[in-house]
Amino acid sequence: MTFCEYRPGLEGVPVTQSSISFVDGKNGILEYRGINIEELARLSTFVETAYLLIWGALPTADELEEFQHEIQSHRRLKYRIRDMMKCFPESGHPMDALQACAAALGLFYSRRALDDPTYIRAAVVRLMAKIPTMVAAFQLMRKGNDPVQPRDDLSYAANFLYMLNEREPDPLAAQIFDICLTLHAEHTINASTFSSMVTASTLTDPYGVVASAVGTLAGPLHGGANEEVIMMLEEIGTVENVEPYLDNCLEKKSKIMGFGHRVYKVKDPRATILQSLAEQLFEKFGRDEYYDIAVAMEKAVAERLGHKGIYPNVDFYSGLVYRKLGIPTDLFTPVFAIARTSGWLAHWKEQLNENRIFRPTQIYTGNHAQSYIPIEKRQSSQDESCWS
Ligand code: CMC
Secondary structure (H helix, E strand, C coil), X not given: CCCCCCCHHHCCXXXXXXXXXXXXXXXXXXXXXXXEHHHHHHHCCHHHHHHHHHHCCCCCHHHHHHHHHHHHHCCCCCHHHHHHHHCCCCCCCHHHHHHHHHXXXXXXXXXXXXXXXXXXXXXXHHHHHHHHHHXXXXXXXXXXXXXXCCCCCCCHHHHHHHHHHCCCCCHHHHHHHHXXXXXXXXXXXXXXXXXXXXXXXXXXXXXXXXXXXXXXXCCCCCCCHHHHXXXXXXXXXXXXHHHHHHHHHHHHCCCCCCECCCCCCCCCHHHHHHHHHHHHHHHHHCCCCCHHHHHHHHHHHHHHHHHHCCCECHHHHHHHHHHHCCCCHHHHHHHHHHHHHHHHHHHHHHHHHCCCCCCCCCCCCCCCCCCCCCXXXXXXXXXXXXXX
């Protein structure tokens, strides 16, 4: 087979066969294992959805209880991981801390038995259990406080908010956070999932797989956009400033954060659900000062860029929900990682089932048959400004 056309960003190029999730970008449909995301957001829980993604079918009551129990029993961190975290600079980004911690788990659980279902199950449980604890622990430790121990009587979502804010969350807040996790759990072959698959295809350990995906998620064109959206709303400051801000972006050809998607050409269905979750929270706990700016921004962008299919993506309204839940802005992307760990693990398992190492090709644009030039005869090819 020959496939010689170069597609920047691999747009439209299938890189795998998968039965985990499906996106119809024209009609704004997202399904996990064939179940519509709206239905899962309404009826499921994050842990149940994670089970569905990773093991391929909704669990029975006993299977769900067992999975929940296993996760609960593995939520604590080894004291050496906590000691390692104490050495992290407080000013470091929590995504970098999370990537380091996820990779460090590989040091403690070094046995690699990718054909052993018990090993696979233990790795899934450990990663799902410990990633939220690591995110919350870093938040408390950078403020100079001891991490809060997880509580077994709380759900996955409620326990994370409890470890983060050091108090039991309001039930509505916990329920809404759980839905946010479900919405972010999986999304076909996005950049971080592709990264996890490439890493998995080398048959390395699952901690390395998740660490590489965390590093990929961190960028502002991917998961990091949720943080940038809040910075953008802060900068805009008032509803009246929306149009001039947009004019400026369009003139400079800069991207508007939280808008646009490689696959969706309509509003992302997750953005619609997140917007309604934000409104539910505002009704109970008060309106966010940036909400009106966000709504005005959505309208203005649709008028100017709707013809190109540029509408809000998942990252546009999520930050407004997280702010109301008391989550600091630079933890928005780590929270995305907590949820997406389940999708990465589902793809890791799927990759192992029919593995072939990823080894694409390139279209070489360099020279051939060049001579080696002795050092005293070389002229610098560096632009001097690089070094000034
Ligand atoms: N603001 C303004 N114009 C945009 C935007 C945007 N946010 N997104 C795309 N466009 C325009 C782009 O300028 C281009 O126009 P033209 O054809 O006239 O040159 C056209 O739409 C196609 O854009 P592209 O950059 O080729 O699209 P892509 O599929 O390579 O990039 C994207 C997708 C999500 C990286 C991009 O839309 C973007 O940078 N958005 C802002 C960052 C963001 O919100 N990222 C979160 C993505 S969704 C969740 C996630 O992955 O975490």
